[in-house]
Amino acid sequence: MELVFQRTLNIQRYRIIAEVARTQKRDELQAVLLLAQERGHVSAKMVADELLGNRPETVGKRLIQICFTHKLLLEKESNYYILTKTGQTALEKEKIFIPERGTWEIWVTDDPLWANALIQIKPFNETQARNEIKNQKGLKERCQDMQDIPNWLVKKLQGQIITPLADDRNAEYRFDELAEKGELVTPDANITATLTIGETSDLLFTGKIINKECHYQEQHPMTFQSAWHQILEQQNWLTRWRTQQEVLDVSYQDLSEQERASFHKDYPISKPCLTDLDIFDDTTINNIPIAPATQQDANHWAHWLLERDTNRYVLKGDFETMQNKVTEFFPDYEITFPEQSEFAQQLRPRAYWYLQAPLDWQI
Known part of the structure; x- marks a missing residue:
């Protein structure tokens, strides 16, 4: 049995002025950091002599200054620098965060299924903005779209290193500074989250953002036991669920023939809710194991199964074998059956007696 929960993400799109650092592969800076790690410190002269083939010290100083500006190196003594924790991380990942200040477009969601909030980020072309003012709406209208950046979003982004959901390059971004206001625009994005919980829990995001396909999957920590217990509570099924046998008690009258035969039933669930994950769309839980609620x-149920299985000539001894096979489905109950002759009489349709009785009575 699997539990499948689904909903569409609530996505907002902002244009904001921000300082955002993007990871870049900078071999020349990596070489400086590696030298600092190997020697315990580094200087402009060391860089010029050992990395640049005795080029002028000013060239080495420029590389040192870039590393210092990006907080990869810390000045320890005059003209000597040591590796920082940020520099060590950059060396290990072979990527360096390079800050860029400008206007960015960000797509974000407050859905708890995507905890870091960021769906996508792109530099925004101001030429495009001027065209929008000219062709679509005036400056006054754009100003009306300026909104305070929500506190929840600032907390999610400020100072955090994040990989956007829809970034197929798995690039990392660090938000060093965010403006207080941003322009809220139409998101042009539709992404659905599907959480499938069974032996493992898989979270899948699918959809489009600016007409580009989005497909991302990851493992989720929610366990089947936890999710199923919450569903039992919400449906008021706790007293009907037998934990040891893992079956749901049901009434025979509420079952279709297929459900009686398979001992499984599908149940529609309205607005299921999971702890810390909020409310999902209506769903159906398929193949829930079921068992009779009363004797x-x-x-x-047992008599129905026996009747269903009576589809051939039943020879001497076979009827008892059929009964034993049926009772195995009901280990928690004492099932009794009539004699074969009596059961045969019960199975005869009423119309048979309306026709046969006059013949027997010769009337």
């Missing part, structure tokens, strides 16, 4: 339900 009477068990009797009706």
